Amino acid sequence: MNITHPASAGSLESSDIIVTLKPARQGIRIDLESSVKEQFGAQIEKLISQTLEELGIDAAEVQAQDQGALDCTIKARTLVAAYRAADREDYDWEGINSWIG
Amino acid sequence: MTENSIDRDIPEPYASVFGLYKGQFARIHDYRRAQTRVHPRRPGESKLVDSIHEAIVKTGLESGMTISFHHHFREGDYVMNLVMEEIDKMGIKDLTIAPSSIANVHEPLINLIEKGVVTGITASGLRDKLGAAVSHGIMDKPVVIRSHGGRARAMASGDIHIDVAFIGAPSCDAYGNINGTSGKATCGSLGYARMDARYADQVVAITDSLVPYPNTPVSIPQTDVDYVVRVDAIGNPEGIAKGATRLTKNPKELLIAEYAAKVIAATDYFKNGFSFQTGTGGASLAVTRFLRPMMEEHGLKAGFALGGITNTMVEMMEAGQVDKILDVQDFDHPSALSLARNDNHYEIDAEMYASPLSKGSVVNQLDVAILSALEVDTGFNVNVLTGSDGVIRGASGGHSDTAAACRMSMIVAPLVRGRIPTVVDRVTTVVTPGDSVDVVVTEYGVAVNPRREDLNTMLDGLDVPRLDINQLRDKAYAITGTPDPIRFKDRTVALVEYRDGSLIDAVHEV
Numbered sequence: 048m049n050i051t052h053p054a055s056a057g058s059l060e061s062s063d064i065i066v067t068l069k070p071a072r073q074g075i076r077i078d079l080e081s082s083v084k085e086q087f088g089a090q091i092e093k094l095i096s097q098t099l100e101e102l103g104i105d106a107a108e109v110q111a112q113d114q115g116a117l118d119c120t121i122k123a124r125t126l127v128a129a130y131r132a133a134d135r136e137d138y139d140w141e142g143i144n145s146w147i148g
Numbered sequence: 149m150t151e152n153s154i155d156r157d158i159p160e161p162y163a164s165v166f167g168l169y170k171g172q173f174a175r176i177h178d179y180r181r182a183q184t185r186v187h188p189r190r191p192g193e194s195k196l197v198d199s200i201h202e203a204i205v206k207t208g209l210e211s212g213m214t215i216s217f218h219h220h221f222r223e224g225d226y227v228m229n230l231v232m233e234e235i236d237k238m239g240i241k242d243l244t245i246a247p248s249s250i251a252n253v254h255e256p257l258i259n260l261i262e263k264g265v266v267t268g269i270t271a272s273g274l275r276d277k278l279g280a281a282v283s284h285g286i287m288d289k290p291v292v293i294r295s296h297g298g299r300a301r302a303m304a305s306g307d308i309h310i311d312v313a314f315i316g317a318p319s320c321d322a323y324g325n326i327n328g329t330s331g332k333a334t335c336g337s338l339g340y341a342r343m344d345a346r347y348a349d350q351v352v353a354i355t356d357s358l359v360p361y362p363n364t365p366v367s368i369p370q371t372d373v374d375y376v377v378r379v380d381a382i383g384n385p386e387g388i389a390k391g392a393t394r395l396t397k398n399p400k401e402l403l404i405a406e407y408a409a410k411v412i413a414a415t416d417y418f419k420n421g422f423s424f425q426t427g428t429g430g431a432s433l434a435v436t437r438f439l440r441p442m443m444e445e446h447g448l449k450a451g452f453a454l455g456g457i458t459n460t461m462v463e464m465m466e467a468g469q470v471d472k473i474l475d476v477q478d479f480d481h482p483s484a485l486s487l488a489r490n491d492n493h494y495e496i497d498a499e500m501y502a503s504p505l506s507k508g509s510v511v512n513q514l515d516v517a518i519l520s521a522l523e524v525d526t527g528f529n530v531n532v533l534t535g536s537d538g539v540i541r542g543a544s545g546g547h548s549d550t551a552a553a554c555r556m557s558m559i560v561a562p563l564v565r566g567r568i569p570t571v572v573d574r575v576t577t578v579v580t581p582g583d584s585v586d587v588v589v590t591e592y593g594v595a596v597n598p599r600r601e602d603l604n605t606m607l608d609g610l611d612v613p614r615l616d617i618n619q620l621r622d623k624a625y626a627i628t629g630t631p632d633p634i635r636f637k638d639r640t641v642a643l644v645e646y647r648d649g650s651l652i653d654a655v656h657e658v
Contacts, residue, residue: 062566083567085537086631115566117627 048102054131057116057124064116066095066124068132069108075099081113094118098125101146107132122147154529154581156653159640162290166643167650172552172583175648176504182306185349187374195376196322200234203352203375204312209235211242213311214268216348218341219249220316220477221333224387227316227354229256230379236265244268246308248299248340248498249543252276253387261286270294270308273533273543274642282641283539285657291540291642293533293579293655296340296476297502297509297549298647303347305505307649313348315341315373316382320355321363324373328478328495329365329488331357333383336484337457338367339476342497345372356382367495389480395437396430400562400591404431407612408518408560408589409438413446415606417515417555421451421471425511425550428456428479429520431560436460443469454501454510456546457493462486465493474510476501476546502549504647511546511553519547521561523575526617528582528597530559531575533644536568538634538658540642544579548647551584556603563590569624569631571617576634578653579644588617595620634658 050070057065077092084091095109098121107129116124126147130138149157152168167175189195197203209215215235217228228247233256235243241264249272250257258281260266270292274282282291294302302308315338319331326345328338333356345351345368352375353368362370396402408431412418424439426432437460443449452472453461459482464470466486473493478484486493499506511517522542523531530551535541551557561570571590586603588595593613596604607614615623625631636656646652 083536083631085634087567087629089632090629115568117567118629 048104048129048133048135050104050107050129050132051134052132054128056127056131059112059114061114062116062120064111064113064121064124066128067110068128071106071108073106075105075107075109077109077111079111079113082115083113091121094121095125098122099129102126102129104129152651154578154652156578158651158654162640162643162651162654166645169581169646169650169652172581175650179305179505181304182309182347184347187350194322195324195374197375197377200231200354200377200379201238203377204234204238206375207312207350207352209240209312211240214244214246214309216245216310216313216344217247218315218338218344219247219251220328220335220338220341221383222388223251223253224333224384225251225253225316226381226383227314228254231314232256232260232265236260236263241265242267244270246270246310248272248296250274250278254278258286272296272299272545274540276541279540283655283658285639285641287641290640293544293642293644295502295544295548295647296498296546297504297511298645298649300343300498300503301505301647302649303343304499304503310344310348312350312352313344314352314354315344315368317353317355318382319357319359319363320353320376321359321361322376323361324353324370324376325361325363325366326353326368326373327363327365328367329484331355332381333385334481334484335383335388336478336487337475337495339495339497339501342368343499350374352377354379354382356380385481396434398430401431402434403591404560404562404589405434406438407594408435408558409442410610410612411558411587411589411594411607412439412516413442414610415556415603418448420448422448422515423450423452423454423513424516424518425454425456425514426458426518427520429560432518432520433458433460435518435560436464440464440469454514457483459483462493465490502546504549509553511550514550514554515556517550517554517557519551519557519559521559521570523570523572524559524561524585524588525572525575526621528585528588528617529575529578530580530585531577532579534577534655536576536631538576538636540655544644548580548584551580552647556586557584558587558589559585560589563592563620563624564627567628569628571620571624572631573621577644577655581652588620590620592620592623
């Protein structure tokens with residue numbers, strides 16, 4: 048999957064996260080703001096990276112504003128932002144289910 | 149660094165100056181009550197002065213002294229900001245302030261700390277922006293956090309000596325008789341302010357309702373008051389009830405409250421004449437909602453309710469379910485009005501409420517305390533002071549006082565708040581030691597402190613999920629993930645006194 052333009056998913060409600068993906072030349076760069084950054088920042092960044100990796104995205108600039116979202120929410124928002132940024136709607140649910148846990 | 153008896157590092161020189169926490173009742177000893185200076189009045193002299201400025205001049209307040217305020221107006225307080233603004237204009241510096249607590253509304257203190265007007269703080273807690281500023285190292289001297297009973301003890305034993313107390317007086321006569329039940333900004337009980345009146349060298353009453361002599365009932369007597377000032381407004385009554393006392397509709401909090409009430413009803417303490425105190429959190433307040441029908445069903449009446457009084461307790465008293473209310477502070481307006489109206493609603497001071505070094509405080513007579521927590525750990529230690537990011541944002545209050553002294557202390561809290569686990573391996577800051585905490589109630593079930601085998605037996609057959617505290621932590625971490633430890637800097641920004649004056653923990657700069 049390739050990111051062709053900027054796109055976001057999520058909200059600023061508590062327990063949610065907004066994930067914004069932008070095209071990049073190479074590598075994943077994550078800029079995370081989080082109300083729980085001290086305790087969970089590293090885990091959240093890792094989760095976003097892993098989700099993008101599973102989608103076959105190896106270049107993206109990621110902005111994430113987190114309000115204490117749980118892992119399931121972070122994965123869902125990252126996934127949807129990626130599909131939107133790649134202009135794809137052909138969600139492969141079975142494929143996604145196999146790794147999203 | 150030195151470690152106290154619950155494995156908390158206390159930095160020097162504070163460990164030597166204050167002493168290390170060694171156990172709940174390790175430092176109960178005989179002592180002489182602190183002395184105060186008295187400036188007697190001759191017949192014909194007036195105490196009335198024209199302005200806060202004139203009162204400050206007359207007290208001879210100067211740099212380096214300690215002053216105090218009370219927090220009965222909570223988020224509606226105008227007095228501290230009015231007085232501090234005048235002190236700043238007069239060029240007085242290097243003051244220690246010893247208010248009973250500090251609210252969000254006292255944010256102007258940040259500027260006064262930056263200017264060197266305030267260089268020392270001791271209080272029950274710090275909120276919001278001031279808490280954040282202190283945690284980020286705005287002060288050179290650490291803030292000393294004291295529980296309500298601990299503050300009373302510190303005043304009686306002379307650990308805090310107040311040069312001038314500024315007391316917001318809902319009503320006052322020109323000779324200094326004060327009460328909190330009449331006037332414009334009625335806060336009800338003046339239980340914390342009564343300590344300041346008794347133990348400060350000089351007392352300035354600041355009122356917006358000057359009434360004819362003698363102002364009765366007398367909560368703070370003329371014999372403790374040096375000057376009286378009239379101002380336009382001392383507080384906003386709306387602010388007194390702000391935040392703390394909402395009646396929850398949150399199903400999670402209601403489930404916790406229901407479990408808590410069932411636990412109470414299953415114990416031997418649930419009998420005619422039992423006593424209780426509730427905190428101000430949503431779940432804590434809701435416990436009484438579930439307890440009331442259970443009391444009816446069993447034909448039980450409570451002997452007294454203590455605290456922090458809310459309208460729920462007043463309703464129970466007026467419905468004949470509670471005989472008496474012992475009131476150190478009111479959290480809403482109906483409670484303040486009840487103090488004026490009901491003979492069985494009785495005002496007590498902070499020493500009588502909770503001091504560990506009084507000749508017996510009311511908490512020693514208390515059966516059940518229902519308390520909240522930001523964090524509780526697998527050793528049952530409780531944090532009500534620092535957020536999970538390590539920033540000071542709460543207050544010690546009467547938490548450690550009631551928990552230590554009552555027959556059953558109960559923590560009611562959601563297992564997780566957003567992504568923040570409440571039940572953890574090790575709390576960020578200990579305010580109440582695990583030895584004082586008997587039961588933890590969450591929406592996933594109840595954990596009893598293994599120290600309380602007797603309580604475990606009482607709860608046999610209870611239809612509430614029972615877990616051990618490690619299982620509760622595992623459930624929390626399964627939802628949130630295991631939190632990484634917070635990285636603190638070396639500098640100490642706050643010292644947490646246990647109620648007996650020893651240090652139970654220290655808070656570091658973030």
